[in-house]
Amino acid sequence: MNIYTARTGGLAILATIIAVAPLGFSNTYFYDVGVNAMFNAIVCVGLNLLIGYAGQISLGHAGFFALGAYGSGILTTVYGFPPIGALVLSAAVVGLLAFAVGRPILKLKGHYLAMATLGIGIIIHIVLKTEAKITGGPDGMSLDNFKMLGFAIKGDVMWYWVAGIALVGSVWLALNLIDSPVGRALRAVHGSEVGAEVVGVDTSRYKVLVFVVSAVFASVVGSLFAHKNGFITPDIGSFFHSVELVTMVVLGGMASTFGALIGAVILTLLPQVLAAVEQYEAMILGAIMMGTMIFMPKGLLPSLVAVLRRRGGGR
Amino acid sequence: MSLLKVERLSKEFGGIHAIEDLTFSVEAGDIHSIIGPNGAGKTTLFNLITGVYTPSSGRVLFQDRVVSGMKPYELAALGMSRTFQNLQIFFNMKAIENVMVGHHLHLDRRFLPSLLRLPTVTRRDRECRDYCAGLLEFVGLAKYLDADAGSMPYGALKRLEIARALAAQPKMLLLDEPAAGLNATESREIDEVIKRVASSGVTVVLVEHDMKMVMGISDHILALDYGRKLAEGTPAEVRANPEVVSAYLGAHG
């Protein structure tokens, strides 16, 4: 029952924060930042299933994000798909792609897996850049509003609520999964692959599954982001973006859904707060990554919880 | 009826014959112990039987079906489960969750129902939790129910692995040195657990250096040395075998 209340409690707090935050927003720019923070948070909640829970790494997830974005862009503008259809089809294609590449590469471990996923991200980035006839190349491409049932999602305020609902929904799904037979199998893969195998867990199947799930999360957010922004460039699929996503997960807390969410929000807000040091963004990201690994390898939220528990007189 | 048959099994590691031309069988319902000095090949044999390694030659039959070459998770589905000499605990999970992973094959593990937390999944999960709590109690770990596996002492982790293996509800349970590193009281408890498992109808294959335990609970003993069969028989026969005595004196003396 403990777990149950922690789940619903966490979800309720998240929903409340999302609902109340706009009271402090003085202009639409705040909404815009809020949407970006929540979009990143959704990607990280998905990525954390792979990195934090199943113990695998991906340095190419921005590629899946970008494929979702471009899939929506191309399908809606060139082929006249309705946005929701484009989103679903893109996610399905990304899922299939992740499945196809996941089987061979998830046999790899550690550095080798990191390099292989890095390669996938780089290939996607280059294809988006060079296939200018379809993607617009480095100049990027424009998209229309997200319309559904004769209703258009327009403007930062409306997107804020859409992103908020999507985030709460994603967290709900992630929490469900983690606390299920499938989720325990994923965590067992992280704990000991051979230990999991001998009690019947098909470890390669679960690794591929979580890779696909996290890729689909990224793709769906990529689609939403593309419509919200109205304009996308290949750089949303860059290596730097992939590293940014991983840093968010690592900072917030691996194997902690709310941790990953918090990491995403912090790193999205940081550049806004430190607007003056924009040119040092990559350096700061690197420093945060190093600092986290050295001083709180479990990440912000789990470390904080541990400290609070100790203060609270054990337990 | 023989539950397990090992036929002319060999495993080489770059010139080292860890297991060499080994043939034996395990009768259903027995406690079948495998003994031998350090490096005799006992763990390698377990790894071959459970699909962690593939044999260099020879084959393994489980319930008269050739199983060599199959993956460990497939063998688990056929009814084999095991523990490890060097612990393979899920340190990122709680004790009870470790055991619940053991029950994996008996749960609804479809992806969408899990993702959507459908009532069928949660109900069976609750039943699984109760069942696994019972297993923790069975191995004497009731007080560690909600403990993080990472915070548990060594002796408790050895028993946690047994509980996890039992949660798979195996026909055959392979235990690789379950009493290693335990004190006398803990050893006796493990002894008791093994007897109770066997009396519930599970065939036990036991690797153990604690000769008192082995001689006391085994129906049948296989003695290995340098990957080969040294002797085989009842505890009394094996104990009286001069080759066993000299191998042990040679290795440990």
Ligand SMILES: Nc1ncnc2c1ncn2[C@@H]1O[C@H](COP(=O)(O)OP(=O)(O)OP(=O)(O)O)[C@@H](O)[C@H]1O
């Ligand atoms: N993966 C491996 N690679 C190379 N050599 C191995 C491997 N596994 C085992 N060996 C070798 O095979 C031989 C048998 O080892 P094994 O671990 O099976 O012995 P054991 O009977 O379990 O010993 P112990 O009582 O110390 O556990 C040893 O010489 C060991 O060094």
Ligand SMILES: [Mg+2]
């Ligand atoms: Mg051994």
